[in-house]
Amino acid sequence: MIHHLRIIPLLIIIFLLSTPYSYAQKTKKVNYKGQILDIRTKEALPGAVVSLPQYSIFATTDLDGFFLLRDVPVGKTTINIRYVGMLPITEELVVEDQHNKVKKYEMYEENFSLKEVTVVATNNKTGASTSSSISRSAIDHLQATSLGDILELLPGHLSSNPTLNSPSRATLRQIQSDALNSMGTSIVFNGAPISNNANLQIGNTAKEGSLNTGFASSAGSGLDLREISVDNIESVDVIRGIPSVEYGDMTSGVIIINPKAGVYPFQVKMKINPTLTQASIGKGFQIGQKGGNLSVDFDYAKSLSDERRPYQGFQRFTSNILYSKTIGENLFTTTGFGFYSDLDATKLDPSDAQYQRERRAENLGFKFNTNIVWNQTSDFFKFIKLNVSVNYARQKGYNQEIKGNFGYMVTSAMQDGTITSNRKEDIFDSTGQQITNASKLDPTALTNILPYEFLTQMSTYGNPLNVFTKLSANFFKEISGVKNRIVAGIDWKTDVNFGKGKVFDPLMPPSSGLRMRPYSDIPALNQLSAYAEDNITTEIANREFMLQLGVRADAIQPGRKENRTVISPRFNVSYEVIPKIMTLKGGWGITAKAPPLMFLYPDKAYFDYVNYDNLGATGVMDDQKLSIITTKVYDTVSQKLKIAKNTKSEIGADFRFGQTSLSVTGYNEILKNGYTFGRNFDTFHQFELVKYKTLNNRPGTYPELAVDKTSNVILGYNTPMNDKVNKNQGIEFDFSSGQIAPIRTQFVFNGAWMRSRSYSTAYSFYQKNPDSDGNYKDIGIYEAGDGTEYKRFSTNLRIIHNIPKISFLISLSIQTIWHDSQSYLGIENKTPIGYISAKDLSMHMLQPGDAINPDWQKQILENREIVDRYSPLWLFNLRLTKELKRFGGFAFFVNNLFMYTPLEESKRSPGTYKTRNPEQFFGAEVWLKF
Template sequence: MSSKSIHRRALLLGVLLSFQVLAVDAQQLKIEGKNQPLRSVLKQIEEKSGYSFLYDESQINVERRINIEVNGALPQVLNQLEQLTYLKLQVSGKNILISKASVGVLSGKVVDEDGKGIPLVTVHLKELNQYYFTDNNGSFRFQFPAHRLKSANLQFSMIGRQGASMTTVLSGTNNTVADITLPILSVGLEEIALTPRTNRRLESNSSLYINREVIEQSGALSVNDLLSLIPGQKIAAPSLQQVQQANLRSATLSTNSFSNRDPFALNNSFGVALIMDGIALSNNANMQTLNAGIYGMGNSYVNGKISGLSGSDAGTDNYTGDYTFGGTDLRQIATDNIESIEIAAGVPSVKFGDMTNGAIIINRIAGKTPLNFNVQLRDNATVYGMSKGVDTRKFGAFTIGGNFTRSFEDNRDKLKSYDRVGGNIMWSTFAGKEKAFTNTLSIDYGRNIDKVRRDEDDPTATVMRFKSYNFAIGSRANYRIDRGFLSNIGLNVRYSETYQNTYKEQDVNGTYIIYSDATETGVHQGQYASGIYQAITNIEGKPIDLTARLDLTGTFQTGDLLHQVNFGSFFNYSKNIGKGQIVDPSRPRNNTIAANADIRKERYYDVSRIRGQKQLGFYAEDLFTAKIAQRDLNVRIGTRLDKFEKYVTFSPRTNINYAITPALTVGVAYGWASKAPALAQLYPGPVFYEIPLFQHTAFNGGSVDEANSLYLMYIDKFTPDNSTLKPSLSEQFEFSATYEYKDFKWGLNLYQKRNYRDIVTVTDFEKVVLDKYNDNPDPNADVPYIIEGTKQYRLSRFVFMNADDKRTQGIEFMLSTPKWMAIATSFSVRAGLTRSNYRPLQNMATFTNNTDNPNRAESAIYPTQRRTTTVSNAAITSSTHIPKARLLINFTTELNLLNKTNTNASDGIPIGYYTQDGTYHAIDNFDRNNVDYAHTLRPIEEINNQNQPAVYTNFHLNVSKEISKRLSLAFHVYNVFNYRPQYKRSDNSMIIPNGKPTYGAQLRLKL
C-alpha cells in the first residue's frame, strides 16, 4: 500500500474520531445523585458518556458523599463536579484523569524606607477575603486554588504608615510580588492623599474613602468633623459643644443640637449605621428622655440655658446634651487611632443591616508604632493624645492609646463645658499553620461629661449634667482556609455597657404646690407642700449591647467566572438596666397650681423592667467580575433577611459597575434597607393626667392650713401599646460615574431615595366625662363640695406611629486635578445638591387659652401638604504640597449655594380646630374676624423663614509643616477672613450663616 493511501486513511480515521468526540461532548447528560458516594456518581457518568475515570484511590476519596443535579454536555458536567469536589478533572482521549487540584502560592515582603521588613502589617487578599499578618521579616504567604484564581488584589495597611494596594496577575503555582514599601506618614512624601477618594472595590459604587493621611491633615476633633468632606455638606467650625449626629443625603427643615429637633433629621441620623471594627455601635437602648407621650419625640429632652452673656452664640435656653431617637453622638469618637473611614451613603453591602440611610465604616488597626504624642490647642478646646504600638514577636502586637479633651462654649464665662476622656487597648495576634488564624482584641473605655454650671449672677439659672461612661470589649477573628469551597471564616463579637445620667436642678420659689403620687385611675386627694424647693430632674440609663456577626467567604467557578460568595448571620441583644426617670412628685419641675397646670404629669419610670430587644439577620451576596468587550463588569448582588419581634424584612441590594474605557467607569446600584425601632419608641412609659375637680384652700397666718384644705383630682393613666411599630424602610437607586486619566479624576453620583415608615409622634385625643364639683352652699356640711352634673374634658397625648414618607433626590460631584508643578499646587472640587420632598402625617399647633371663652381654639389643624427643601453646598480647595520643604497648605473656599423650602400661603390657614372639651370644629371658609379661631392664622412669613436669599461664601486654611521626622506642626483656621454676612428672615430674625473664626494649632511628636 502506498504511503499516500496510508496517509489518506489515517486522516479519514482521525476526522471520524474527532466527530465522535465532538458528538460525545455535545451529548446531553443528565446526572442526578442525592447524598451519593462519589464512586456511584462517577459510574453513572461513565455509563452515560462512554468515558472512563482513572484515579489513585489512595489519593482520591471516592466514598465521600455529594449532591449533584446537572443536565448538560460532558464539559459542563465535569465543571460542576469540580466545583463540588475540588478535584482536577482532565480529559485524555476516552479517559478522564482525576487528581487533586493544584494549590498556588502568592508571597511577598513588606518593607520600610530602608528596605527592612515590617512585621504585623495587615495584608488583605480581596478575592478570597483572607487576611494575613506579616511575620518578623515582613513576609506574607497566601495559598489559593491555582486553577481558579487568575489575578489578585492585595491591600496593605498599618497604623502610622502610608497604605498601599496592588493588583497582580497569577501564573502557575508559585507567584512572588516585588517588595511593597510602606513609608511612615509624612508630608515630605512625594505622593500623599489630599482628599477623600472613591474606589470601585469599596462597599458601594459611591463610597467615599478617607485614609489616615487625610484624617491627620483635617485637624478633626471628632469623627463628625470629617463628614464635612462629603460632597454637599456644609463645613462647620470644629467644636464639641453640641450633640453631633450623622445626617447623610437629606435636606430637611434645619435642626440643631437643641431640645426642639426635627423628626425627619432624627430619623435620618437614626438610620445611619456606625460600624467600628466590623460591629455596629447601637443607640437602640438609649432612653435618656422625658416621657415622649407628654412632650413628643422632638421635644422630650431635658434642656436649659447655657450662657447669660449678651451677644453670645450660646445665648439659648433650650440646650440638651442627650441624643435619644437619633444616631450615636459622634463627639464620643476621637480620631487618634482610626486608620480609615469609609462613608457608604449609597447602597452598601448586604452584610450591614439595621440601617436605612447608609453606613459609616471605621477601621482601627493594631501594630508596631513609635510613641506618638499629640497636642491640639483651639480657642475653645484643648486636646491631648498619646499612643504606642509594641511588637512582642511571640505574643503579637499591642497598641495602647489615650486622649483627653476639654472644651468650653464661651471662654469668657466657662459655664458650658464638654470633657472627653478615652482609652483603648488593641491586641493583634495570630496562630496556626501559615498564620491561618488572626485575631484583634480591643478594649475601650470612655467618659464624656457635658456640663452646664450655675450662673451665680442669675437667680433663675439651672445646673445640668449629661454624663456618659462607656466600656466595650470586642474581638475580630478570621480563619483562613486554603482548600475547599470556604476561603475565610470571620467572627466579630462586641459587648458594651454604658452608664448614662441626665441631671438638672433648678430653684422653685412659689407659695405652695399641690401634688399626687397616685398611679391608679380614679379620684384622688391632692397633697399640699411648700412652694419653695429645689426641683431635680434625674434620668439614669444603663444600656447594654451584645452583637455578634459571623461572616463566611467561599469561592466557586462557573465557566470562566470566579465567584466570591459572602454569607453569614447577625445577632443583636439590647437592653437598658438603668433606673430610668427618677421623679419625686412632691418636687415637680412644672407649675402645679390648678389655675395654670399642665394636666399631663410625670411619675417614676423604671426602664430596667423593660424586656430586651433581639434582632436576628442573615445575608448572602455574590461578587464576580465578567469580561464584556474585553472590559471589566464588576457585580455585587445579594440580599439579607432581618427579623425583629414578629416582623421580617427582606433587603435585596446590588452594585454593578462597568469600565467603558480604561479611564471611564459607570455604575448603577439599587437596594432596600430596614431599621428596627428603638426601646424609647417601643416603651416610652405611661402618661398620667391630673384633672383638677375641686379645690378649697384654707390659710392660717399666711400659710396653708392643710387640715382644712381639700384638693380633688381625677387621675387617668394611659399606657401606650407600641407593639405594632414596624421597622422603618428605605429604597434607593443610584447612578455613578468615575473618570481617571493621568491623575485627573472626577466622580459623579445621581441618586433617588425613598424612606418609608419612619417613626414619629402624632397628637391623639381622648374625651372623658367626669362629675362636676361645685362649692357646697352649706358651710356646716361634712364635705365642702356638691356634685352637680358632668363636664367633658379633652386628654391629649403623643403616640408613636410609622408615619413619615420622604423622597430625596440628589447630585454629588468630586473633581481633583494633577499637581501643577510650576506652583506645586493641585485643585479639588466637591459639590452636592439635595432635594427632599416630604409630608408629615399631622400638622398641628397648640395655643394657650387665657380667656373665659370655652369655644376658643386650643389646637389648630393645618393642611399636611408636601414640602420640598433644597440644599446645595460646594467647596473648592487648593493644595500646595512642597515635599522638599515638608510643607502642605490647604486653602478652601466654601460656597453655600442654596437653602430653600417651597411652601404655600394656604399652609398657615387652619382647616379645623379643637376646643378645651375635645370637640372638633371644621373650618370650611376661614374668617379672620372669628374670635374663636382668628388667632390660629400663621402668616406666610412664619412658614418660609428658612429660605436663604443669596449665595454666601466662607474661607478656611490648613497648614502642615514637618520640622523633622519626629516633629510636625499644623495650623487650622475656620473662617480665616472673619467674613460674616447677615440676612434678615421673613420673621425679622437676623441670620449669620458663617460662624465666628476659630483657630487651632496642633503639635505631633513621634519618639
C-alpha cells in the same frame, strides 16, 4: 419570620446547584508568595494584612514579612496591602501560570514627606457602592477633634468650626440634620456597630411630644460623635450609597472606623484652640517574638463654650487597648477593650441666684470587641469570621431649677381613676358619698401642696447594655470566567437598659403629669438577621462588569407580640465602558431601621385634674385646706408601629485620565415610616370630671362638699407614630487633578446640588383652650403634608501644595454656597377638612361648601408662603502641616481667613438678620514621636 429567613439558605442552595462541577476550562490556581518591607529601612513588616478582595483570599505577614496566598486563580486581579502607619498599597496584580518567585512590596510611611499626600476624602470602591475613604493624613491635616469634624470632607458637606460644646450627629446626603438621618447612620467600629437603641435619656414624650431633656442627650437620634476620638483611628470609610447587605439596622448609610492595630511609634499630641484643649498619647508594640501586637491609646479633651463663662463646658476621656495576633497560618484575631467618660455640664452660676439652674449629662462606658477569622484553603470555602461586641454604659442626666407660680397640689398616683386629696382620711360629700378612692385603688399614692416657689431636682439614670454577635462566611467560585465572591451570615443584636430611670421627689416634681418608671422594667430589643450576597465580576466585550446582588432579612423582637420583619434586597452594578477611562455605575436597595426602645415601649400618659381646691381661698385656715385630684392614665404603646425603611437608588459615572479623576453620582432616597411622637384619632379621650363646691366651712376639718357640676374633659397625648417622610435627591461630584509635578500642587473640586424634603403623612389637629366655664371646643382636623424643603448647591475647591523635602503641606479651601433656600410644605392646608366633636369625639369630615366654625380655624402666618433665599456665600479656610523629620511636627489652621461674616436679611421675616459664615477661628496642634 421563618418563611422570610428561608430565603437566605435557599439562595445559597440555588447557587450551589447551579454550579457545574466540570466546565469547559478549569481555572488554574497557584500559591502566590511575597514579602512586605519598609522602603526606608528595608526592615520586614510583620502583621501586615495582604488580601485579594475579589477572591476573599487574605493572609498576614510573618516575623520576616513573608506572606503566602493559597490557591489564587491565574489571571488579573487587585491586591491590597495594609499596615498601620504605612501608606496602603492597592494595585493591579497579574498572577502568572508559573509563579515561583517571591514578590517584594515596599511600603512608604504615611507622612508629609511623600511626593503626594492625600489630605482629602477619596472615592473608594466598597463593592460598587458610592463611598469615601478618609486617611490618617487627612485626619491629621484637618486637625479633627471628633468623628463629626471629618465629615466635612465629603461632597456637599459644609465647613464649621470644631467644637465639643453641643451634641454632634452624623448627617449623610441631607441638608439639615434631624433625628431620623442621624439615627439611621450606622457607626461601625472594628467590625461591630455601635448601638444607641437602648438610650432612654429622654423627657416626657407622652405629654410634650418631644425628646427634650434639658441636658445634652442623643437619645432618639444617632450617636453623639463628640464621644468618639479620632487620634486612635487609622482610617474611616463612609458609605453614602447602597451598602452591602452585611450592614443592617440603618437607613442613611454607614461610617466604618478602622482603629490602629499593630506596631507604631510612641506619640504624644496636643491640640489647642479658643474653646478646646486636647491631649492624647498612643503606642503600638510587639509582645515578644510570638506574642502578637498591642496598641494602647489615651485621649483627654476639655472644651468651654465661652472662656468668659467657665460654668458651661464638655470634658471627654477615652482609652483603648487593641490586641492583634496571627495564630498559626489560618487563625487571625483582633480583640479590644475600651473605656470612655464624658461630661456635658452647665454648673451653678453664682449670678443665677433667682433660678439656680444646673444641668449635667454624664456618660461612663466600657466596651469589648473581638474579631476571630479562620482562614481556609478550600476551593470554595475561603474563611469564616466571628465578631462579638459588648458595650455597657452608665448614664446620668441631671436638672435642677427653681420653679415659680405654683401653689397647687400634686399627686404621685399611677392608677387610672385614682382620686386623691391632701388629707390622710377619705373624703365624703354632704350626702355621705365617698369621693376619694386612693386607699383602695392606689394605697401608695402620695400628695403634696406645693409652695409658690420651690427647687426641683431630677436625675435620669440609664444603664444601656448592647450585645452584638455576627457569624459570617466568605466563598469564591469561578464559573466559565464569571467570578463569584459570596458572603453569607447571621447576626444577633440585643439592646437593653437596666437603669433606674427618672428619679425625683414625687412631691416636688419638675413638671405636672410626670411619673417615675424604672428602665429595667422595659423589655430588651432583640434583632435576628440573616443575609446572603453574591459579588460577581466578569468581562463583557473585554470590559469589566461588576454586580453586587444581595438580600437581608431582619426579625425584630422575634417571639414577642410586637415582632416585626423586613426584607431588604440591594444591588450595585458597574460597567467599564472605556477601559481605564470611563465606568458607569448604579444601584438600588432598601435599608431598614428598627425602632429604638423609646418608641417600642414609651412611657404612659398621666393627667391630673382638679375636682376641688380651696388652697387660694381667703379666710380658709390651714386645717381647712382641701384639694382633690383625679388621675387619668393611658397606655401610649402603638400596636401599629411599622419599620422605618429607606429606598435608595443612584446612578453615576467615574472618569480617569492618568492622575486626573472625576466622579459624578445622582441619588434619590425616600425614607418612609419615620419615627416621631404625635397625636392621631385614637389618642384623644373624654371623661366626666365631677366638680365640687363648698356648702359651708367646718372649723377644724375639711369643708362640707356637694356636687357642683360635671364637665366633659377632652385630653390628648402623644404616641409613637410612623408619620415622617424624608426625601433626599441630589447630584454629587468629586474632581481631582492629581498632583501637578512642576508646581507640586493638587486641585480638588467637589460639591453637590441637594434637595431635602421632610413632611408628615398624618393629619394635624387644632384645639382651642376651654372657655371660662370649662367647656371644651371641637377639634379641627387638617390635611397631612406639613413640612419643610431645603435646597442647596455648594462647592469646595481645595488647593493643596506640598514640599516633600521639608515635609511641609499647605492647603486653602474655598467653599462657595451658590444657592441656599428654605420653604414650607403644606402651605395649602389653610382650612380644616373636618373636626372632632367635643360632645362625643365623633369625627366629621367637611364637604365642599360646608361652613367652617371659627373654633376649628388655626392662625396661618402669611409669610409661610415666602421662600427664604440667600445670596451666594464664600468661605476661605487655611491649613498647614509641618513635620520635623521623624520626631514629630505641628499644624495650624484658620477658618474664615478673611473674617467674612455677612449679615443677610430674611426674605420671610424682614428685619430679622442671619450671620451666614462661622466666625473666624483658629487652632494649633503639636505632636512628638519617640
